[in-house]
Amino acid sequence: MAPTASPPTPPIAAPDVTGQVVGILGGTGPQGWGWRTGSPARDKQVIIGSRSAERAGKAAEELGLLQGLSNAETARAGDIVIVAVPWEGHGAVLEELRDDLAGELVIDSVNLWASTRRAPTPFVPRRTARPSRPRPSCPTPGSPRPSTTCRPYR
Structure with missing residues (x-):
């Protein structure tokens, strides 16, 4: 008997965010x-946040957005909040x-890209620890190998 094809999965409907800030x-x-x-920003229901409310206000006015x-204040006022801060200050x-x-x-768009004068480049953190060597496998009970070389993981 030939297998029957299952019906296609319907696309997931995106939530309606019309009118949300x-x-x-x-x-x-x-x-x-x-x-x-x-x-x-197309629907103009965007609040720009910044460390400087004055700078945010000027940018919002220039672009015709809701406010800066x-x-x-932006975190409290937004229905949807996008994080777009530099990696260095992200955690703080x-x-x-x-x-x-x-x-x-919250939509966090921050990533590990370093800014250079030429172009953005991937940020590669320094290695702080050496990779560990694999431990010898532990013998099973009753095997002829001695268990003196096996140390359980902790």
Whole structure:
């Protein structure tokens, strides 16, 4: 008997986010540039966040966006919050805004790319530990190999 084909899986419907406010943390920096000028900004329901609320306000006004606020105010005001801050300050920003981001839909677009004068390049962390050598396998009970070379993992 020939196998029967299963019906195709229907596409997953994306949630309707019409009218929701998008907040961009780090919206005045280079990583926030693509977000503030791209598709989320088309409906103009975008708040730009920055360490400097004044700088965010100017950028939002120039682009005709909803408003510019501090990162903390943006985290509280946005229905959807995009994190677009430099890697070096990423952890500190998220720790500082932990309570403000609780319960929010957060899109973290930060990655390990280093900025150079020529072009962005992948950031490769330094190795801090040597890879361990594999341990000899432990003999099974009753095997002829002595168990003196086997140390269990801890």
